Amino acid sequence: MPKSAIPKSPQPPPHQRSGVLSPQNLAARGAVPSKQRLAAGPVVTVECIENIPCNPCAYACPRQAITIAGSLTDTPAVDFDKCNGCTLCIAKCPGLAIFVVHKGYSKTEATVTLPYELLPRPTVGTSVACLNRAGRAVCKGKVVKVLDTKALNRCAVVTVAVPKRYWNAVRNIRVGRKGAE
Ligand code: SF4
Numbered sequence: 001m002p003k004s005a006i007p008k009s010p011q012p013p014p015h016q017r018s019g020v021l022s023p024q025n026l027a028a029r030g031a032v033p034s035k036q037r038l039a040a041g042p043v044v045t046v047e048c049i050e051n052i053p054c055n056p057c058a059y060a061c062p063r064q065a066i067t068i069a070g071s072l073t074d075t076p077a078v079d080f081d082k083c084n085g086c087t088l089c090i091a092k093c094p095g096l097a098i099f100v101v102h103k104g105y106s107k108t109e110a111t112v113t114l115p116y117e118l119l120p121r122p123t124v125g126t127s128v129a130c131l132n133r134a135g136r137a138v139c140k141g142k143v144v145k146v147l148d149t150k151a152l153n154r155c156a157v158v159t160v161a162v163p164k165r166y167w168n169a170v171r172n173i174r175v176g177r178k179g180a181e
């Protein structure tokens with residue numbers, strides 16, 4: 001068979017090749033709130049685009065803002081207008097894929113609220129390194145809130161204030177001596 005007749009296997013999508021989701025991937029999947037909704041106050045972003053058998057998020061939201069229609073392996077859909085940014089869903093996600101962003105936190109800063117399972121926990125007022133989806137430090141941030149109760153099942157929920165332009169980049173933090181460098 002001539003080479004040209006051999007069917008090419010389909011290319012995996014970019015995030016599967018790199019292992020990292022991009023804002024573009026997420027926007028294309030409808031996972032990024034609109035400018036208007038972001039301006040209205042804190043809101044969830046569910047960064048889960050693989051068809052995995054999982055659904056705690058669909059039961060976590062008291063306002064039914066997150067739904068998984070159809071099969072267990074369908075990806076979650078979010079009604080951003082139902083979400084009030086309460087953060088209750090964050091620690092329920094075993095994939096650490098749920099965040100709450102508040103783009104209008106202050107004139108110069110946004111907040112990102114994220115799941116944090118490592119020890120030591122960060123403390124309010126400390127400076128931490130803020131990491132992007134690839135785990136690379138992109139800026140410094142200040143911890144403004146830490147929720148770490150038994151009900152959260154060993155997953156703390158940490159809110160960090162970051163320079164506003166990083167609201168859609170920061171998705172993790174590094175705590176400790178290196179974090180404050
Ligand atoms: S942040 Fe609160 S209101 Fe928004 S989806 Fe999560 S649990 Fe629901």
Ligand code: SF4
Nearest residue numbers: 048054056057093095
């Ligand atoms: S709980 Fe997390 S990993 Fe599971 S489907 Fe929901 S967002 Fe995805």
